[in-house]
Structure formats: structure tokens, C-alpha cells
Amino acid sequence: MLFLFAYPMVEGIRAGFTSDLTGALTLDNWGRMVNDPYFTRAVRNTLLLIVVVIPVQFLFAIIMALLLQAKPRGTALYFYLWAIPLAISDLAAGLVWLSIFADQGYLNSVLVGFGLQPFSWLSYQSPGTQFLAVAMAEVWRATSLVLVIIVSGMQGIPKDYDEAAAVLGANYWQRLRHITLPLLKPSLQVALILRTILAFQTFAVAQALTGESFPLLVGETYRWYSALNNSNVASVYSLVIMAISMITAVAYLRILRDQSRQVAK
Amino acid sequence: MAEIQINNLVKVYPGGSERANDDVSMHIDDGEFMVLLGPSGCGKTTLLRQIAGLELPTSGSIAIGGRDVTYMPVHQRNLSMVFQSYAVFPHRRVRQNIAFPLKMKKLPASDIDKKVAWAAELLQLTPYLDRFPAQLSGGQRQRVAVARAIVLDADVLLMDEPLSNLDALLRLSFLSELKRIVEQIGTTTVYVTHDQSEALSLGDTVAVMRSGKVSQMGGPLDIYDWPADTFVGSFIGSPPMNFLDGILQDGLLDIDGHRFTAPANAPRSGKVRVGIRAEAVGVVDDEGPNTLTATVQVVEPLGASILLTVEVGVHQLKVQAEPTAKTRTGDTVILRISDSAIRLFDPETGLAWLTGDSA
Amino acid sequence: MTTGTRTPVPVDLAPLRSYRRRRGLLQVACVIISAFMAVPIYLIAVAAFSTRAGLNQFPQPFYPANFGTETMSTFLSSTGITAGFINSMTVGIGTLLLSSLVGAPAGYAIARYMFRGKDSYQLFLLFTRALPIVVLSVPLARVFLAAQIYDRPVAVILLHSALALPTTILITSSVFLAVPVDAEEAARIFGCTPVGAFMRVVLPLALPGMAAASIFTFVMSWNEVLGATILTFSQRTLPAQVLSSLADSPLAYRFAGGLVLVIPALIFIAIMRKYLLNMWGTTIR
Numbered sequence: 009m010l011f012l013f014a015y016p017m018v019e020g021i022r023a024g025f026t027s028d029l030t031g032a033l034t035l036d037n038w039g040r041m042v043n044d045p046y047f048t049r050a051v052r053n054t055l056l057l058i059v060v061v062i063p064v065q066f067l068f069a070i071i072m073a074l075l076l077q078a079k080p081r082g083t084a085l086y087f088y089l090w091a092i093p094l095a096i097s098d099l100a101a102g103l104v105w106l107s108i109f110a111d112q113g114y115l116n117s118v119l120v121g122f123g124l125q126p127f128s129w130l131s132y133q134s135p136g137t138q139f140l141a142v143a144m145a146e147v148w149r150a151t152s153l154v155l156v157i158i159v160s161g162m163q164g165i166p167k168d169y170d171e172a173a174a175v176l177g178a179n180y181w182q183r184l185r186h187i188t189l190p191l192l193k194p195s196l197q198v199a200l201i202l203r204t205i206l207a208f209q210t211f212a213v214a215q216a217l218t219g220e221s222f223p224l225l226v227g228e229t230y231r232w233y234s235a236l237n238n239s240n241v242a243s244v245y246s247l248v249i250m251a252i253s254m255i256t257a258v259a260y261l262r263i264l265r266d267q268s269r270q271v272a273k
Numbered sequence: 274m275a276e277i278q279i280n281n282l283v284k285v286y287p288g289g290s291e292r293a294n295d296d297v298s299m300h301i302d303d304g305e306f307m308v309l310l311g312p313s314g315c316g317k318t319t320l321l322r323q324i325a326g327l328e329l330p331t332s333g334s335i336a337i338g339g340r341d342v343t344y345m346p347v348h349q350r351n352l353s354m355v356f357q358s359y360a361v362f363p364h365r366r367v368r369q370n371i372a373f374p375l376k377m378k379k380l381p382a383s384d385i386d387k388k389v390a391w392a393a394e395l396l397q398l399t400p401y402l403d404r405f406p407a408q409l410s411g412g413q414r415q416r417v418a419v420a421r422a423i424v425l426d427a428d429v430l431l432m433d434e435p436l437s438n439l440d441a442l443l444r445l446s447f448l449s450e451l452k453r454i455v456e457q458i459g460t461t462t463v464y465v466t467h468d469q470s471e472a473l474s475l476g477d478t479v480a481v482m483r484s485g486k487v488s489q490m491g492g493p494l495d496i497y498d499w500p501a502d503t504f505v506g507s508f509i510g511s512p513p514m515n516f517l518d519g520i521l522q523d524g525l526l527d528i529d530g531h532r533f534t535a536p537a538n539a540p541r542s543g544k545v546r547v548g549i550r551a552e553a554v555g556v557v558d559d560e561g562p563n564t565l566t567a568t569v570q571v572v573e574p575l576g577a578s579i580l581l582t583v584e585v586g587v588h589q590l591k592v593q594a595e596p597t598a599k600t601r602t603g604d605t606v607i608l609r610i611s612d613s614a615i616r617l618f619d620p621e622t623g624l625a626w627l628t629g630d631s632a
Numbered sequence: 633m634t635t636g637t638r639t640p641v642p643v644d645l646a647p648l649r650s651y652r653r654r655r656g657l658l659q660v661a662c663v664i665i666s667a668f669m670a671v672p673i674y675l676i677a678v679a680a681f682s683t684r685a686g687l688n689q690f691p692q693p694f695y696p697a698n699f700g701t702e703t704m705s706t707f708l709s710s711t712g713i714t715a716g717f718i719n720s721m722t723v724g725i726g727t728l729l730l731s732s733l734v735g736a737p738a739g740y741a742i743a744r745y746m747f748r749g750k751d752s753y754q755l756f757l758l759f760t761r762a763l764p765i766v767v768l769s770v771p772l773a774r775v776f777l778a779a780q781i782y783d784r785p786v787a788v789i790l791l792h793s794a795l796a797l798p799t800t801i802l803i804t805s806s807v808f809l810a811v812p813v814d815a816e817e818a819a820r821i822f823g824c825t826p827v828g829a830f831m832r833v834v835l836p837l838a839l840p841g842m843a844a845a846s847i848f849t850f851v852m853s854w855n856e857v858l859g860a861t862i863l864t865f866s867q868r869t870l871p872a873q874v875l876s877s878l879a880d881s882p883l884a885y886r887f888a889g890g891l892v893l894v895i896p897a898l899i900f901i902a903i904m905r906k907y908l909l910n911m912w913g914t915t916i917r
Contacts, residue, residue, distance in 0.1 A: 072665060080658045088901060089666045095897035097855030099871050103890025104672045107679045114675050172360035174347040175325050177377035190364050336641040344648040
């Protein structure tokens with residue numbers, strides 16, 4: 009297993025610095041990557057996606073988990089429905105929302121039904137709505153992952169704490185703030201790290217919805233590898249992604265570990 | 274402090290067919306210490322939780338301090354509770370745990386500090402105020418739970434088997450301490466337990482419950498001396514009350530051929546179930562009135578006394594003997610029954626023929 | 633002191649009414665969210681089962697007005713789809729087997745023989761998930777090319793197993809941890825060999841959890857797009873196939889492809905509901 013991980017990593021690092029022409033070590037590949045017009049857009053899009061989608065997902069997932077916690081009738085069915093997207097690949101998710109956002113898709117059908125003009129959501133001429141479409145698909149797909157982590161975290165909190173707080177005079181919001189959320193913190197941490205790391209790898213969703221016109225970091229990696237047939241630059245992209253992912257993960261752990269140190273073991 | 278009035282409370286769990294609480298009514302005076310006692314499944318915890326509001330009744334009503342609280346949300350009821358698992362918040366220090374109810378009421382910080390200090394002092398927690406619960410022992414966490422419950426002067430204090438997770442020695446010492454504290458504070462208290470010795474030592478009133486109903490409610494000594502049915506008789510007291518079958522005729526009680534003087538105001542004659550406590554049966558040297566012979570089967574030295582299990586015809590009796598008795602298994606002994614301690618019960622329903630008032 | 637009923641205070645029903653109202657709102661909220669989650673799946677099913685002509689209709693009807701299996705059958709018979717399906721199955725099952733075979737003993741070892749650094753191991757696992765598949769795939773492609781297993785399902789199986797192993801080991805170790813050592817020891821006292829004890833006592837208890845882990849691995853492998861795409865060329869897995877032909881394919885193709893990729897997810901979650909929570913619960917600790 010170490011072999012499968014370590015060797016490619018070393019290779020990858022080396023490849024990033026190798027010129028494809030002469031085979032000598034060079035920083036050329038990095039230059040090509042940075043100067044590519046798609047690069048900045050890819051970085052921007054990826055970061056934008058993360059900054060927007062993740063907080064929305066977490067808010068959404070927490071609300072959903074709290075709703076389930078109240079045990080409405082049909083809890084099992086709801087949980088099933090809400091967890092389905094977690095097993096759907098990002099490619100499939102992209103295709104599913106394609107049927108909605110396409111020019112002749114369901115969203116435009118609704119608009120026309122209300123007498124409004126249809127809109128070309130996915131065209132490269134309106135990057136704003138492109139982003140919106142990708143964000144929607146991502147929220148739809150990945151919230152269930154966060155949801156499952158949070159729900160299992162909640163189930164690990166003994167009911168007694170909430171009941172005790174209630175008897176001692178805490179209303180719902182007070183209990184949420186003082187008991188539930190603080191005790192949920194470890195789960196939230198895990199979910200946050202996992203989700204962010206996976207978010208950096210968003211790829212097929214955008215491909216399915218927008219094709220080439222909405223560049224993302226991983227998408228660019230793929231493009232350099234296959235279409236442009238330059239695996240070295242592709243490696244450079246990989247390294248950049250990996251570096252950012254690791255930095256973010258470490259950052260999260262640092263920030264959140266300081267806070268959790270207060271709850272001494 | 275407030276009085277509690279429970280009227281015709283019925284609780285059926287959704288999907289269940291049995292009544293967890295079957296038409297329960299009781300009145301608890303202001304400042305009274307009421308113990309709900311019974312085996313598991315009898316409905317005592319369900320009753321407590323409905324007083325707390327953690328469960329809603331199917332029908333009936335609960336009023337605290339003259340105010341109807343049957344369906345009132347939990348946090349508005351002005352109660353306190355100590356849980357069996359303590360439920361001490363693990364992510365807050367002891368100080369913040371105790372301060373929690375005060376903080377929810379939004380009291381000023383100086384008041385909070387004062388009350389927290391008072392409660393901590395009362396439960397000897399002052400050196401631990403800045404620790405986290407994970408750093409405390411089980412017994413100490415129990416104290417935190419109690420401190421947290423008494424710090425706010427609630428109308429009613431509820432306790433759900435708070436001592437059952439402690440080991441035997443701690444339980445005994447904390448029992449008396451708990452009684453002292455509750456008496457000092459004087460809040461109306463409802464205490465749930467399955468341990469009859471706890472119930473007898475703590476309660477002003479004990480309500481023995483079985484299968485969702487209250488079998489008997491009264492002072493500890495009354496319940497001990499005059500159980501209302503065979504269930505209460507066998508549940509209260511260690512060892513449980515002995516039961517023998519007999520026939521009552523013309524003022525004489527016939528048990529397996531032995532004759533005893535029957536209690537004076539027995540309401541009827543016929544078959545009867547006789548109840549007699551182990552300490553009311555004594556080992557004597559000679560036969561005489563109200564004696565019978567028995568064979569010793571088990572000898573259990575308990576230190577302060579010796580518990581004998583003896584066989585009388587088809588019956589088995591527990592007898593409390595002097596610690597110096599030299600009886601051995603297989604011996605034949607002569608037992609005298611103290612006739613003032615004889616209790617009579619209906620062989621079919623198990624209900625007592627006489628109650629304490631008519632004695 | 634205490635008697636039975638007295639004149640009762642009239643019961644205040646207002647809190648009960650507001651309680652019931654809140655429960656009603658709760659249901660409404662749940663239904664709305666469920667709609668958000670389920671409707672897109674319904675829509676793509678409708679789209680995938682519409683006729684060609686139906687798809688060109690605008691505005692699109694929301695119910696299966698133009699029901700037809702034309703789109704689906706075209707998709708299913710398109711080049712590479714059946715092959716892709718078979719490849720995905722092969723890869724999925726291969727990954728499942730390989731990661732179970734390696735993961736189970738490893739998990740058992742971890743569970744039974746305490747080793748220090750348990751926390752850092754979990755951290756390590758977290759980081760391995762952090763590694764984008766990209767980072768591995770590109771150089772791995774080179775390696776496999778050299779080893780001449782490029783463009784073969786074997787290559788993808790290796791990649792997927794490597795990705796799945798950390799999680800599998802984590803799950804199996806928790807599963808084995810849940811089986812009390814006492815049961816094993818009792819079996820040995822009563823005459824079983826260590827292996828026998830394992831087979832008779834531990835394995836039956838661990839099987840459900842391991843089955844769950846296997847299904848999880850299978851679905852993750854099935855869904856994996858990027859690595860499979862990079863590592864194969866002519867023998868693609870289903871998602872890889874769909875992805876690579878995405879740009880050139882008509883809308884109908886894409887819709888049908890989407891539905892086909894979604895269906896395993898529906899089945900998977902239906903089976904895995906109970907285990908989902910347990911699994912994630914254990915991975916957090």
C-alpha cells in the first residue's frame with residue numbers, strides 16, 4: 009500500500025519539475041501552468057466554489073439533522089431520501105442537474121410556464137449562472153455526506169444532557185447553543201475537513217454541466233493530461249491541488265484543536 | 274416550593290397497548306419528600322417524567338403550586354432534576370455546570386457566583402469548581418448533579434434513582450447526606466427508586482407502584498407494618514414478608530394443623546393468606562401457645578442476626594434469630610409467632626383484610 | 633398528608649395546541665427538503681425514459697408524458713456502454729475482494745493488538761483521503777504503462793483498492809473491536825484452535841459489518857470517475873466511458889447515462905441505511 013502511495017507521489021513531484029521535451033529538470037512546467045489563461049480562472053472558480061458551497065452545506069445539513077432529531081413521523085423514509093445523494097458520483101450529479109439547467113431543461117420549462125423568458129443557464133456567456141448551477145449540484149450531492157456525519161455525531165450525544173438542560177430551564181435555542189452544538193464539535197470538525205478536501209477535487213460535476221467552459225483545478229489537470237497530452241503539467245496541477253488541500257487540512261486541525269483543548273481529557 | 278396535585282393520570286405509549294400509568298392520583302404537600310417505589314416497569318419513572326414534562330400524559334392532569342402544567346413545556350415548569358446518569362455536562366467545568374440553571378434564568382453574575390459558592394460548599398465541591406467532569410470520580414459527579422439541582426430555588430426537586438450508579442458504600446454514606454441536604458433546603462421532592470431500604474429511610478411518604486397503579490401510599494412505617502396487599506408485603510422489608518396458607522375459624526387460625534389465636538377484629542372466616550415478618554418469628558426452647566415446629570434448611574449469619582430458612586409442612590419461612598443461636602442445618606426448632614404481628618390477606622386478590630387504621 | 637384526587641385545576645390546553653402546530657411545521661419542512669432531494673432524481677428518470685422527440689419538446693413536461701424506452705436503449709447499446717458496465721462490475725468486485733482480503737486481517741491485527749499511535753494513524757487516514765486521486769493517477773498511469781498493465785481493469789482495481797484500504801481497515805478494525813475478546817477466549821478454553829475460534833466466533837459476528845464495508849467499497853469504486861478515466865483508454869469503466877464521450881454526445885445520451893449511474897446509489901442507500909450511521913460513527917472516534 010505504501011508503494012502505491014509513495015512512489016507515485018515521488019514520481020509526481022519529479023514530473024512536475026521535468027520538462028517534457030528535454031527530460032531535464034526545469035521550472036518550465038510551472039510557468040506554463042501559471043501563464044495558461046485558464047489557470048487563474050480555475051483557481052478562482054475552485055476557491056469560490058469552496059467558499060460559497062461549504063458554509064451553505066453545513067447550515068443546510070445541521071438544519072436537516074436537527075429536523076431528524078425531532079423524530080417526525082416517517083423519519084426513516086426522510087433519512088433514506090436525504091442520504092441518497094451521498095452515494096451518487098459527482099458525474100451523475102452533474103448529469104442529473106443537467107436535465108434541469110439545460111436550455112430545454114426543466115427549470116426553463118417552469119419559467120416559461122409562468123410566462124417568463126427562458127434563460128441559458130449553462131452557456132459560457134454567463135459565468136455567474138454557470139457557477140450557480142455547479143454550486144446547486146454540489147450542494148445537492150454533498151450535503152448528504154455532511155448530514156450523515158452530523159447525524160451520527162448527534163446520536164452519540166446521550167439524550168440525558170438535552171433533557172437535563174431542559175428541566176433546568178433552557179429553552180430550545182439555549183439548549184442548541186450550550187449543549188448540542190458544542191458537543192457536536194468533533195463531528196463538525198471531521199465533516200469540515202473531509203468536505204473541504206473533497207471540494208478541491210470537484211471535477212466531473214462541472215464537466216457534465218458546463219463542459220470545458222467552467223474550469224476547475226482538477227478539471228484542468230485532466231485537460232492537460234488527456235487533451236493536451238502533457239502529463240508533466242498535469243502533474244504540476246496535481247501538486248498544487250495537493251499542497252492546497254494539505255495546507256487547508258492542517259490549518260483546520262490547528263484552529264480547531266486549540267478550541268477543543270479547552271475540554272481537557 | 275410548591276404542592277403537586279396529580280389527577281387520574283393515564284399514560285399509554287404510542288404503539289403500546291398497556292398503560293404505563295393507569296389512573297394515578299396523588300397529592301404531594303408543599304415541602305414533602307415523596308418516594309415512588311416499585312420494580313422496573315411499574316411506571317414510577319414514567320410518572321416522574323410526566324411531572325417534569327419530558328413525557329406528555331395521554332389523559333389526566335398535573336398541577337404544581339395551583340398552576341396547571343399538564344402540557345406545559347419542560348423549561349417553563351421551574352423544576353430541578355437529578356438524573357440516574359447524572360447528566361453532568363462534560364464540556365463545561367464544575368462551576369459552569371452548577372451555574373447553568375442560574376444562567377438560563379439570566380441572573381446577574383454576582384448572584385450567580387454567590388449561589389454557586391453556597392451550593393458547592395453544601396456538597397463539599399469547593400476545591401473542584403474549576404475542574405472538568407472527566408477529572409472527577411462518579412461520586413463527585415453525583416454531587417455536581419445535586420448541587421446543580423439545588424442551586425436554583427425550584428418549586429419541585431425531582432430525582433430519578435440518583436444513587437443506583439454508586440457502589441454500595443458510597444450509596445449508604447451519600448444517602449444520609451442527601452437526606453440532610455434536602456431537609457435543610459425543604460423543597461418539595463419526588464424521588465424514584467427500586468430499592469425499598471432507600472425508600473423507607475428517605476421518604477416522608479412512600480408510594481408503592483406496580484403495573485402502572487399505586488398499590489399503597491403512606492408513611493414508611495405504616496407501609497412496613499400494615500401492607501395493603503401481598504405484593505407490598507413482599508416488596509417492602511428485607512427479608513420479604515413470609516406468607517402461609519391457613520384457615521380462620523371461630524377466632525382460631527389453623528396453619529398446617531398448628532393453632533394460633535387469630536387477630537381480634539378479623540372481618541370474616543375461611544381460607545386466608547397469613548403474612549408474618551421474619552423478626553416476628555422467634556426461636557424458643559419449649560412448645561407452648563402459638564408455636565410450631567420446623568426443620569432448618571439454610572443458616573445465614575448476617576452479623577447482627579442470623580437468618581434461618583425453615584420448612585414447615587409445605588411452607589418455607591424466613592426467621593430472624595439471635596446472633597448467638599447455635600442452630601445448624603437439619604436441626605428441628607420450635608418457633609413462636611407473635612400474634613400481634615399476624616397480617617391477614619385474601620388468598621385470591623392478595624388484598625389485606627385489615628388496614629392500619631382499624632388495628 | 634396525601635390522598636387521591638382533589639378538585640382539579642382546569643387543564644391548560646394552549647401549550648398542547650402550539651406543540652401540535654410545531655410538529656405540523658416540522659413535517660412540512662421535512663417534505664420540502666425531501667422534495668428538493670428527490671425531485672431531481674425523478675426528473676432525470678423522466679428524461680431518460682422519454683422518446684427522442686419528447687426530449688426536444690419545449691417546455692418539458694414534468695410527468696412522463698412521452699414515455700419511451702428509446703433513449704435508454706440507445707444509450708445502453710451505444711459503443712462501450714455494455715463493456716463499460718462489465719468493466720465497472722469487474723473493477724468493483726475486484727476492489728471489493730482485494731480490499732477485504734487485505735483489510736480484514738489488518739483490521740483484526742489492529743483491533744486485537746493495541747499499538748501506539750492510534751490517533752496519528754487516524755490522522756494519516758484522513759490525509760490519505762485528502763490526497764486527490766489526481767495526484768496518484770497521473771504518475772500511476774506512467775508506472776502502469778511501464779508495467780504493461782495500463783488500460784486493464786487490473787490497474788483500476790489496484791488504484792481503487794489502494795484508495796479504499798484505509799477506510800476498509802478502519803471499519804474492519806472497529807468491527808473486530810466490537811466483538812468481545814471474551815467470546816474468543818471462551819471458545820479457546822472449550823477446545824477451539826485460534827483459527828477455529830476466529831472462524832466460529834468472530835467471523836459470524838463481524839460479517840454484517842464487513843458486508844457493509846464491502847458494499848461501501850463497491851459503490852465508491854463504481855462511482856469513481858477521474859482515476860478510472862486516466863488509467864484506462866479502451867477498456868473503460870462505465871463512468872469513465874460516459875465522461876469521455878460527454879462532449880460529443882447528445883443530451884439524451886447524457887440523461888440516460890445519468891440515470892444509469894444513479895440507480896446503484898438508490899439501491900445502495902436502501903440496503904445500507906442502518907450501517908451508514910454506525911460506520912461514520914466509528915470513523916470519527
